[in-house]
Amino acid sequence: MVDWMKKKVSMISERLKLDPCPIGKNGFCCKICLMGPCRILDKKQKGVCGASQDLIVARNILRFVAGGASAHCGHSYHLLEYLNKHFPKNYIKNKAPPYLYKLWDKLGIIPKIKFEHFKDISEALHISTMGVNADYQDILKWCMKLGIIDGYYGMYLATELEDKKFRKPKVTSSKLNLSCLDPKKINIAVHGHEPMLAEAIIKEVNKNKDVNLVGVCCTGASILARHGIPLAANFVLQENVIATGIVDAMVVDLQCVMPSLSDLCECYHTKLITTNEIARIPNALHLPIKNEEDSRKVAKKIIDIARKNKKNRRKEAGQMFRKRVEKPKKVVVGFTEENIGVKKLAEMIKNKKIKGIIAVVGCVNPRVDVKDWIDVFKKLSKDYIILTTGCMAFEFGKYNLLDGKRVFHLGSCVNNSRIAEIFKKISDYLGKKITDLPFLVSCPMPITEKAIAIGFFFASLGVDAHLGYPFLISSDTNVAHFLEVVLKDKFKSRIFLDTDSHLFYNKINKGLKIHP
Numbered sequence: 001m002v003d004w005m006k007k008k009v010s011m012i013s014e015r016l017k018l019d020p021c022p023i024g025k026n027g028f029c030c031k032i033c034l035m036g037p038c039r040i041l042d043k044k045q046k047g048v049c050g051a052s053q054d055l056i057v058a059r060n061i062l063r064f065v066a067g068g069a070s071a072h073c074g075h076s077y078h079l080l081e082y083l084n085k086h087f088p089k090n091y092i093k094n095k096a097p098p099y100l101y102k103l104w105d106k107l108g109i110i111p112k113i114k115f116e117h118f119k120d121i122s123e124a125l126h127i128s129t130m131g132v133n134a135d136y137q138d139i140l141k142w143c144m145k146l147g148i149i150d151g152y153y154g155m156y157l158a159t160e161l162e163d164k165k166f167r168k169p170k171v172t173s174s175k176l177n178l179s180c181l182d183p184k185k186i187n188i189a190v191h192g193h194e195p196m197l198a199e200a201i202i203k204e205v206n207k208n209k210d211v212n213l214v215g216v217c218c219t220g221a222s223i224l225a226r227h228g229i230p231l232a233a234n235f236v237l238q239e240n241v242i243a244t245g246i247v248d249a250m251v252v253d254l255q256c257v258m259p260s261l262s263d264l265c266e267c268y269h270t271k272l273i274t275t276n277e278i279a280r281i282p283n284a285l286h287l288p289i290k291n292e293e294d295s296r297k298v299a300k301k302i303i304d305i306a307r308k309n310k311k312n313r314r315k316e317a318g319q320m321f322r323k324r325v326e327k328p329k330k331v332v333v334g335f336t337e338e339n340i341g342v343k344k345l346a347e348m349i350k351n352k353k354i355k356g357i358i359a360v361v362g363c364v365n366p367r368v369d370v371k372d373w374i375d376v377f378k379k380l381s382k383d384y385i386i387l388t389t390g391c392m393a394f395e396f397g398k399y400n401l402l403d404g405k406r407v408f409h410l411g412s413c414v415n416n417s418r419i420a421e422i423f424k425k426i427s428d429y430l431g432k433k434i435t436d437l438p439f440l441v442s443c444p445m446p447i448t449e450k451a452i453a454i455g456f457f458f459a460s461l462g463v464d465a466h467l468g469y470p471f472l473i474s475s476d477t478n479v480a481h482f483l484e485v486v487l488k489d490k491f492k493s494r495i496f497l498d499t500d501s502h503l504f505y506n507k508i509n510k511g512l513k514i515h516p
């Protein structure tokens with residue numbers, strides 16, 4: 001057995017001592033060509049090619065959104081391939097509110113033909129290379145286009161395919177946090193975002209009563225919502241899952257999987273298994289799956305590997321785990337656009353029983369005090385209904401707030417499409433446009449490109465989108481002004497920045513409708 005005490009491995013709390021680049025975090029660093037990187041701190045200053053600060057900021061945001069859209073669209077594309085299904089025709093036209101489709105069509109920001117969205121993602125990278133598009137406002141229009149692509153060809157399509165294949169979630173209770181691991185059993189953790197293999201593992205686990213399955217990140221959120229499988233951790237806690245010393249296999253697909261897991265698995269006995277062809281990790285066992293048949297075989301194999309590996313746990317691991325870990329948190333999960341009670345929510349808005357609906361989505365950035373934000377949303381939940389997904393949803397659970405009364409768990413990050421559907425259904429019921437209703441999407445502490453793409457998707461629907469720290473958009477740039485003020489002309493929404501939870505609370509507590 002590896003002597004874990006002697007191994008030098010850092011956990012995220014240690015690595016956070018590396019300060020973020022003060023220039024890059026504001027989006028002021030341009031490394032698109034090799035005459036730089038240019039660091040443009042002054043509005044009058046230009047990069048070596050002549051790019052202004054606004055152009056640099058806008059290009060950086062577009063590249064971020066393109067990364068996010070490629071991840072969500074890759075997810076749905078992998079599902080189509082896995083299920084051997086064809087790409088649906090006229091998808092956006094069939095899903096979007098007709099008045100919005102008309103607007104987007106007029107602005108020329110929707111892909112029209114099959115797979116054109118992949119071309120648009122690549123085109124976004126093209127227009128943001130050095131010396132192509134120099135109009136920062138046009139580049140921000142592209143961000144909206146990629147937001148729509150992210151929403152429909154990524155999140156909507158992935159959610160729909162998963163619901164059809166693996167069933168639509170039902171409201172159920174479950175539990176959450178590291179204590180979902182069981183020292184007596186063989187523990188397998190499934191981590192990542194594409195739940196195809198995890199679904200096959202669930203079937204095998206049902207036949208093997210000595211196996212305990214838990215989820216991590218969005219693969220975890222997905223099987224929590226659909227099957228009530230306990231969720232052990234969100235992104236920030238993924239290393240701690242291995243550091244419990246009682247996880248016999250960590251099975252990862254893709255996205256938000258820390259490369260450090262490989263180092264940790266060298267120090268503990270955990271077997272790290274990668275399962276997606278495009279996501280390999282050095283020293284991990286690679287068992288890629290392409291279809292259901294593969295998944296069945298690999299699921300059996302994984303149970304076998306974990307079973308054999310259990311004997312390699314440190315002797316005192318179980319005892320140490322029991323000492324260190326707090327009790328599991330009870331949660332109510334499995335809400336969807338169909339079972340949340342859309343009419344009731346609409347009536348509550350109409351009769352002013354609530355001030356509105358706030359969707360709290362996205363990541364939990366370890367550079368931010370998450371408790372502060374949770375406290376703010378807890379206070380706001382007295383007047384607002386809170387919908388939540390992804391890593392933020394885990395935090396609500398950690399603080400005993402996922403009660404299915406004021407705070408509703410809607411699943412993984414691609415399930416943000418459920419939030420968009422709820423907004424659409426409420427607006428249909430009340431006979432109003434989405435933008436005329438008190439809806440807000442807040443992503444208080446983004447980490448990934450996906451989180452920023454999601455913000456642009458909701459803004460394209462006419463929903464205000466709040467982004468917290470870190471932001472890539474410094475508040476005193478023309479870009480920030482454009483996103484907060486000019487966007488309203490066309491989309492009746494704004495993307496705004498607030499890094500201070502208390503200022504955010506004071507603003508929101510006054511009411512959500514900021515536009516005339």
Ligand code: BF8
Nearest residue numbers: 218256362363390391413
């Ligand atoms: O898609 S919330 S850290 S886990 S990106 Fe990643 Fe952010 Fe967590 Fe899921 Ni979403």
